[in-house]
Amino acid sequence: MSDQHNDNPTPPPDAIITAQGLTKRYGNANAVDAISFAIRKGEVFGLLGPNGAGKTTTILMMLGLTEISSGQVSVLGFNPARAPLQVKRHVGYLPDSVGFYDNLSAVENLAYTAKLMGLSLKERTERIADALTRVRLADVAHKRVATFSRGMRQRLGLAEIIVKRAEIAILDEPTSGLDPQATIEFLELIAELKRGGTTVLLSSHLLDQVQRICDRVALFKSGRIEMMGSVAELAVQVLGAGFVVEVEAEGAGIARKLSTIPGVTKVETLSADRYRMTAERDVRPDAANAVVSVNGSLKRLSVDEPSLEAIYARTFQVKKEGGVRHAA
């Protein structure tokens, strides 16, 4: 189970961002409805959910770019509503489909924001050159941004966060609209940020990517955090089990034997020699033993890791049955 649940808002000691009862109202509608979470230093945290679920609004409230209707959020110990400059000095933000001044070059664009950060000329030049090398844009540093592809713009946006030496990087839909190659490169850059000690908060609806890089995720649904935790934890919570193991073996009494393995919650017989087990852990060794112990012949053994896709689909499917969900 998740240790940071909605109803249990005591932040861990290494929390770098904490929110309690954070709410944003537009008229009578709650875009973000009393959410609470805590993000630990150095982790990659994913905000998941359909468009309009309140992810971007939550991010903007953390940056002090939109007013908080009620509740509290603290970023690095600062209140973004009262001390937005302090927060923005230490937090880098890559907005959803980021824009740059097309008539300026990559370096000029970064120089402008670096000046706004208050960096001196010498620091600016060094940091910008370094950041552009890290995101592999050094060879187009003096080209106008108008000629850049979407992937290059996203990387330039990341370079801005690197220039800032941000302690927290907030990335809003960073890989949407990128081609697969650009996506892989971008995810690698995010992993590099994490290795450098930066806490990364990223929102997305591209599930397999989130699963690949996030330590923990929060599932947003119409302004609320439906559940929160690592993918494996969520799998247990939503699917009842994390792992699906398929066994192909010939022999008598295999199904019965398999169901006695500790941790297995269900065994389905798919055909005469195929069985599907759902389990809380990877039970392949036990399954192999079980087959051997009844003198069966094992032909194939495979495991499906818990997929965020399945968790996501299940979560939003349940809701549809429960009631009418208003399109946001």
Place this chain on the structure above:
Amino acid sequence: MQREGSAFQGLGTVFVKELSDNISSVRMLVLELLVVLTALAALYGAIDSLRQNTAEDPFLLLRLFTLSRDPLPSFVAMLGFLVPLMAIGLGFDAVNSEHNGRTLSRILAQPIYRDALLMGKFLAGLATLGVSLTALWLMVIGLGLIFLGVPPGGEEIARSLVFLVVAIFYAGVWLSLAMLLSIVFRSPATAALVALGIWLFLTVLWPMLAPAIAQVIAPPDPRYAALGLQTPDTGLWAQFLLRISPNDLFAEAMQAILSPQTRTLGAVFIEQLRGAIMGAPLPFGESVMIAWPQMVSLIAGTIVLFVGGYVIFQRQEVRA
């Protein structure tokens, strides 16, 4: 709630960036060419007619600003018409282009307040207009020296400097209006069209509409009409309504400043004529006093429109 830090942090950076954008933009180049060429044409007409009647006019330099020769209007009238166009050209996409280019949230995620962004943009626009108008002003003085060969006196320089300041604030009114529209309308084309619509309405249609509306409010008295005179009430209303337009305020202020013999901008009262020598120039201070309400109105208009835009911008959502 008290915010931490200065609202003006980053103002200088925004100002420098916007100023360099303004000055290097093709749009500004075209607008400046337009203004300089038309101004040259107007000046040429003025110089030509001044040279033909070598006058003993003590305010020869000021005549350059105000003299018109058909079919060209005077330099001041030309500016009154074209300065709004320049200001609108600078301001109509100030904020909405940041929205549409999706740069706004990225810039505002830097440690600055929105105040700095808006103020920096406004001041950069005003500085651009100031530089252009100062260049024009120098051009007039230079051409006057070359073609008329009379060095300008101190008072003439003082009066023409007041002209420069008033012209900058006149441009400021239109710049604030254009920026306000750029905040209200997400589409730059809509903002530009609305701004140009207001400009055409106030410069072309309003001077025709105002007297008509005045006649409705205060119907002309047939006794005055029989004498071929304008009814005083109707005239006062017409003038009052006309003054809603910044163009009219600018024209009136310029008349008082650049034509020193101007004694009043409204109806003439008998007391004002007592002891007056018709056609004699007023001292500099008196002329400024006559134009004072108009000048203050222009400055106030600039500020009010800017504040309007500022309030809306502060409340606006950042997300695109």
